Amino acid sequence: MAFLFILPTWPVAVWARAMRQAAPAMDVRAWPDGLGNIADIDYAAAWLPPPNVVRGLPNLKVLFSLGAGVDAILNDPTLPENVPIVRVNDPDLTGRMTEYVVLHVLLHHRQQRRIDANQRRKVWDSFPTHAATQMSVGIMGLGVMGQDSACRLRDLGFRVAGWSRTGKDIEGIESFAGAAGFDAFLARTDILVSLLPATPETDGIINSATISKLSHQGPFGAPIIINAGRGRQQVEADILAALESGALHAATLDVFQAEPLPPDSPLWTHPKVTVTPHVAADSDPEVICAYVARQIERYRQGLALENVVDRAHGY
Ligand code: NDP
Numbered sequence: 009m010a011f012l013f014i015l016p017t018w019p020v021a022v023w024a025r026a027m028r029q030a031a032p033a034m035d036v037r038a039w040p041d042g043l044g045n046i047a048d049i050d051y052a053a054a055w056l057p058p059p060n061v062v063r064g065l066p067n068l069k070v071l072f073s074l075g076a077g078v079d080a081i082l083n084d085p086t087l088p089e090n091v092p093i094v095r096v097n098d099p100d101l102t103g104r105m106t107e108y109v110v111l112h113v114l115l116h117h118r119q120q121r122r123i124d125a126n127q128r129r130k131v132w133d134s135f136p137t138h139a140a141t142q143m144s145v146g147i148m149g150l151g152v153m154g155q156d157s158a159c160r161l162r163d164l165g166f167r168v169a170g171w172s173r174t175g176k177d178i179e180g181i182e183s184f185a186g187a188a189g190f191d192a193f194l195a196r197t198d199i200l201v202s203l204l205p206a207t208p209e210t211d212g213i214i215n216s217a218t219i220s221k222l223s224h225q226g227p228f229g230a231p232i233i234i235n236a237g238r239g240r241q242q243v244e245a246d247i248l249a250a251l252e253s254g255a256l257h258a259a260t261l262d263v264f265q266a267e268p269l270p271p272d273s274p275l276w277t278h279p280k281v282t283v284t285p286h287v288a289a290d291s292d293p294e295v296i297c298a299y300v301a302r303q304i305e306r307y308r309q310g311l312a313l314e315n316v317v318d319r320a321h322g323y
């Protein structure tokens with residue numbers, strides 16, 4: 009029973025150590041140098057795998073994504089069709105994302121960047137503030153991550169709504185679904201958070217048309233966006249133009265069209281933009297390997313794998 013890590017951009021030795029700890033009987037290998045006999049490989053786990061690598065594993069039974077998003081795996085046109093893909097759904101990863109979303113909603117709501125700038129200039133400016141109940145947060149993508157963030161923000165007093173492909177029934181959270189619900193969702197939203205997966209349907213969804221439909225009734229007179237979903241969802245030129253024109257008040261971006269964000273991107277230095285380097289929710293090797301080992305154990309016992317990606321929907 010062999011397990012292969014395909015991690016071109018992550019420290020594979022750390023992951024291999026964590027996997028050996030989680031599944032001591034497993035023959036843990038690493039692409040590209042430690043493949044061994046590829047016919048032995050039953051399970052593989054990947055993050056940003058190059059195309060053709062998974063296709064070369066003739067006896068692969070399950071492919072694991074080491075994050076919640078699977079866009080980079082599904083991008084491989086040579087991916088075998090019959091191998092199930094299991095993504096991460098773990099309270100550790102979800103909790104980290106909720107921390108990020110709550111932090112950045114509060115950062116804008118409490119005008120912390122203005123306070124930081126004032127401190128640097130030794131300015132005592134006790135400007136008026138507003139209550140969470142005056143702020144409408146709208147979360148695009150009301151899945152595992154979106155629901156947890158929505159509930160925590162609701163509990164802080166924010167007016168929270170979510171938009172997803174299918175409608176949801178969550179106490180205290182207004183639900184909008186599909187194309188039919190999109191404009192109404194935007195119209196009531198002062199802070200737009202994206203926790204959508206990257207799919208052809210969500211590509212470029214944060215664009216000038218979307219921004220123009222957001223609420224201008226909120227405390228700052230213009231909306232705010234927070235994107236921790238995927239960079240493919242944002243049209244960066246449209247965001248910059250909206251910040252310049254005042255159609256957008258501010259933005260927090262964790263994900264970008266190109267990662268790492270190129271040094272010449274104007275987003276780095278824009279006074280209304282907070283840039284974070286795709287760190288909203290990091291995959292912890294020990295936690296995630298324990299999750300993967302649990303799924304392998306289920307598979308070996310003939311139980312259904314959990315969190316299997318729906319390839320038709322792309323997430
Ligand atoms: P889920 O699959 O649980 O949730 C996805 C949500 O998006 C669902 O509510 C789904 O609707 C909705 N959705 C998908 N397509 C559409 C569409 N076309 N229109 C409207 N709604 C749509 O994923 P997670 O919550 O676990 O993760 C979400 C994403 O967060 C990941 O795919 C990844 O891109 C990103 N992420 C980013 C991280 C970071 O560090 N920046 C870390 C972890 C994740 P429905 O409920 O109806 O299916």
Ligand code: OXD
Pocket residue numbers: 074075076077078289290291
């Ligand atoms: C993920 C990520 O999808 O870290 O888990 O982006």
